[in-house]
Amino acid sequence: MKKSITVVDIAREAGVSVSTVSRVLTGNAKVSESKSIAIKKIIEKYNFHPNALARGLINTKSNMIGILAADIRNPYYSALFVSCENAALERGYNLTLFNSFSDRLKEFELIEKIAQQRVDALILLGGAPDDLVTDTEFADKINIISDSIPVLITGRLDGTNCTRININNQKAMSLVMEYISSHKHLKKVAFAGGSSKVYSTSILRSCYKNLLRQYGLEYIPEFDVQNNRYDDDGGYEAMNTILSNNTVPDVVIAINDFAAVGVMRSINEHNLRIPDDISIISFDDTYISTLVTPHLTSISYNYWAFGETIIENAIRLIDGKEVPPELLIEPKLIIRDSCR
Amino acid sequence: MKKSITVVDIAREAGVSVSTVSRVLTGNAKVSESKSIAIKKIIEKYNFHPNALARGLINTKSNMIGILAADIRNPYYSALFVSCENAALERGYNLTLFNSFSDRLKEFELIEKIAQQRVDALILLGGAPDDLVTDTEFADKINIISDSIPVLITGRLDGTNCTRININNQKAMSLVMEYISSHKHLKKVAFAGGSSKVYSTSILRSCYKNLLRQYGLEYIPEFDVQNNRYDDDGGYEAMNTILSNNTVPDVVIAINDFAAVGVMRSINEHNLRIPDDISIISFDDTYISTLVTPHLTSISYNYWAFGETIIENAIRLIDGKEVPPELLIEPKLIIRDSCR
DNA sequence: CTGAAAGCGCTAACAT
DNA sequence: ATGTTAGCGCTTTCAG
Numbered sequence: 001m002k003k004s005i006t007v008v009d010i011a012r013e014a015g016v017s018v019s020t021v022s023r024v025l026t027g028n029a030k031v032s033e034s035k036s037i038a039i040k041k042i043i044e045k046y047n048f049h050p051n052a053l054a055r056g057l058i059n060t061k062s063n064m065i066g067i068l069a070a071d072i073r074n075p076y077y078s079a080l081f082v083s084c085e086n087a088a089l090e091r092g093y094n095l096t097l098f099n100s101f102s103d104r105l106k107e108f109e110l111i112e113k114i115a116q117q118r119v120d121a122l123i124l125l126g127g128a129p130d131d132l133v134t135d136t137e138f139a140d141k142i143n144i145i146s147d148s149i150p151v152l153i154t155g156r157l158d159g160t161n162c163t164r165i166n167i168n169n170q171k172a173m174s175l176v177m178e179y180i181s182s183h184k185h186l187k188k189v190a191f192a193g194g195s196s197k198v199y200s201t202s203i204l205r206s207c208y209k210n211l212l213r214q215y216g217l218e219y220i221p222e223f224d225v226q227n228n229r230y231d232d233d234g235g236y237e238a239m240n241t242i243l244s245n246n247t248v249p250d251v252v253i254a255i256n257d258f259a260a261v262g263v264m265r266s267i268n269e270h271n272l273r274i275p276d277d278i279s280i281i282s283f284d285d286t287y288i289s290t291l292v293t294p295h296l297t298s299i300s301y302n303y304w305a306f307g308e309t310i311i312e313n314a315i316r317l318i319d320g321k322e323v324p325p326e327l328l329i330e331p332k333l334i335i336r337d338s339c340r
Numbered sequence: 341m342k343k344s345i346t347v348v349d350i351a352r353e354a355g356v357s358v359s360t361v362s363r364v365l366t367g368n369a370k371v372s373e374s375k376s377i378a379i380k381k382i383i384e385k386y387n388f389h390p391n392a393l394a395r396g397l398i399n400t401k402s403n404m405i406g407i408l409a410a411d412i413r414n415p416y417y418s419a420l421f422v423s424c425e426n427a428a429l430e431r432g433y434n435l436t437l438f439n440s441f442s443d444r445l446k447e448f449e450l451i452e453k454i455a456q457q458r459v460d461a462l463i464l465l466g467g468a469p470d471d472l473v474t475d476t477e478f479a480d481k482i483n484i485i486s487d488s489i490p491v492l493i494t495g496r497l498d499g500t501n502c503t504r505i506n507i508n509n510q511k512a513m514s515l516v517m518e519y520i521s522s523h524k525h526l527k528k529v530a531f532a533g534g535s536s537k538v539y540s541t542s543i544l545r546s547c548y549k550n551l552l553r554q555y556g557l558e559y560i561p562e563f564d565v566q567n568n569r570y571d572d573d574g575g576y577e578a579m580n581t582i583l584s585n586n587t588v589p590d591v592v593i594a595i596n597d598f599a600a601v602g603v604m605r606s607i608n609e610h611n612l613r614i615p616d617d618i619s620i621i622s623f624d625d626t627y628i629s630t631l632v633t634p635h636l637t638s639i640s641y642n643y644w645a646f647g648e649t650i651i652e653n654a655i656r657l658i659d660g661k662e663v664p665p666e667l668l669i670e671p672k673l674i675i676r677d678s679c680r
Numbered sequence: 681c682t683g684a685a686a687g688c689g690c691t692a693a694c695a696t
Numbered sequence: 697a698t699g700t701t702a703g704c705g706c707t708t709t710c711a712g
Binding site (some may be wrong): 001002004023047049050051052053054056057060062064071072073075078079081082085089095096097098099112113115117119144147148149150151214232258261268287288291292293320 | 411
């Protein structure tokens with residue numbers, strides 16, 4: 001491990017002062033053509049890169065954005081992270097990623113850690129901001145952090161002034177219901193999985209009930225199974241519950257792709273066919289939706305634009321610009337093979 | 341955004357010098373009980389945290405480890421990342437993550453960027469080090485980087501002295517073959533997917549051939565389909581090719597879980613049953629293996645230990661300690677329902 | 681045990 | 697256009 005070379009070394013070899021070197025590095029001031037070229041050559045020669053720490057120290061800016069995600073192993077978050085990364089890189093920012101696994105203690109701990117790292121902004125992807133009713137202790141913590149850096153979240157965090165970037169869930173459910181109602185044979189509509197304590201899910205569920213009425217479809221309580229789960233086994237259980245009734249639904253809305261997979265398993269085990277006997281629509285449109293057979297008709301979010309919106313606004317905030325309190329990501333329905 | 345408070349502020353309020361404050365911060369020297377308590381109280385009061393940038397600048401150490409992964413959306417990498425994160429956090433390090441999507445240009449660019457960020461070590465998860473024959477230009481680049489920080493990789497990078505952490509692929513394939521040979525009805529063994537240009541795959545494939553012979557099983561060239569792919573459609577195509585022959589294999593080894601899903605799709609479409617007609621064994625044991633029905637019998641790696649080994653050795657290297665040139669992660673076979 | 685002071689590598693006034 | 701200098705916030709000799 002050899003000692004890394006500094007502006008002083010470059011300056012000495014070029015026979016100029018450090019500030020001249022700094023000037024060609026930043027491009028913030030004029031430097032004579034000849035010196036500039038000479039300096040660049042030496043920089044090249046030694047593969048020199050200015051120390052980001054020193055730079056960060058001087059303008060109290062690290063060019064790092066901290067991301068605290070619920071779980072990067074979930075394709076929803078990894079898709080979002082990747083698009084954030086892309087947007088950040090394009091704008092000269094790096095990302096440092098942490099996972100809370102939705103463990104409140106870990107969230108507190110990591111937020112502390114990230115703030116200490118002197119990131120320029122903090123982004124919370126899921127976790128505590130997913131709660132329908134805000135953990136006030138958590139909100140307090142965020143309020144302390146957001147005194148020094150902007151904090152952006154997906155979800156809500158009442159009592160804070162975090163910028164919220166959310167999926168337009170109303171729109172998402174309307175898309176689903178519009179599609180269902182346009183298929184006259186789809187009468188009995190079930191909804192499987194999710195938790196009433198989760199903000200986005202609660203929106204989805206209330207829209208589900210309202211729209212059902214609006215489209216003249218019956219709301220059947222037995223077909224609305226809320227079991228606090230978002231995984232395949234949760235979908236499986238929910239569907240088993242639904243199918244334990246006397247009647248079979250025409251279509252089931254699964255809270256996400258994972259739940260949809262479980263729903264499919266249950267349907268198959270009941271010797272029913274998809275989509276001939278039961279249609280399925282899911283949320284999130286992760287790669288899971290095309291991994292299964294039949295491919296899932298699913299609500300998609302344009303993760304690309306989603307991440308870009310998050311990062312773009314994080315940087316606006318870093319730069320001291322104004323940003324609306326909430327930004328909505330418009331969903332669309334991707335029609336595949338799971339609906340008849 | 342209020343100006344963040346510094347050691348100077350703390351020192352002033354405590355009526356001591358900054359060095360005393362620094363001493364209680366680092367714990368590297370004795371401070372009188374009374375002053376120490378007073379200082380800690382003030383630190384607490386203001387929720388003060390030393391600026392990581394300034395700290396990093398002074399000991400030329402950022403406590404950040406850079407990870408360049410091929411694609412975090414792949415469950416193999418996200419599982420690995422999460423375990424790396426856990427191990428790093430436990431040891432006082434943070435991770436900064438980048439994705440190359442196995443694009444060579446992007447890899448060059450990002451490596452540059454990471455090095456500039458003054459990470460204490462660089463970890464390459466897949467990408468260029470996956471190549472069976474090393475890209476010498478890439479190796480050159482890595483050699484420059486590894487002059488200043490340790491570089492660890494999964495895979496190989498000939499002509500560099502990177503520490504390699506790899507899965508024991510020989511062992512992995514023996515486990516598979518041992519299992520197959522212990523089932524007397526499993527005679528015709530197919531292998532689907534993967535690329536001969538990938539280091540790990542080439543090991544797997546040569547072991548497949550050797551062990552077949554060793555166990556007295558026939559190597560059938562038509563059953564060995566190499567198509568440079570690692571996704572479900574790749575598995576699907578490979579299996580279609582295999583099934584285009586006159587005979588049907590008893591068991592197919594899929595290069596990973598994704599390929600296995602495609603293999604299953606193909607088998608189903610041929611109206612064959614799993615595992616009654618054809619058994620399947622896959623590599624990687626990601627969550628995909630329990631998402632599908634039947635659950636996949638799969639080679640698993642203990643991602644937890646995998647990540648821990650990577651980080652542990654990265655830190656050993658950072659601390660100037662010796663580390664063996666290659667470390668092997670021992671696989672095991674998780675038996676589920678895809679084999680008869 | 682404590683304080684003064686130097687300096688990590690860089691940038692941005694401030695001179696010239 | 698270029699050099700000199702003063703820090704950014706912290707740790708660490710070096711004195712005392």
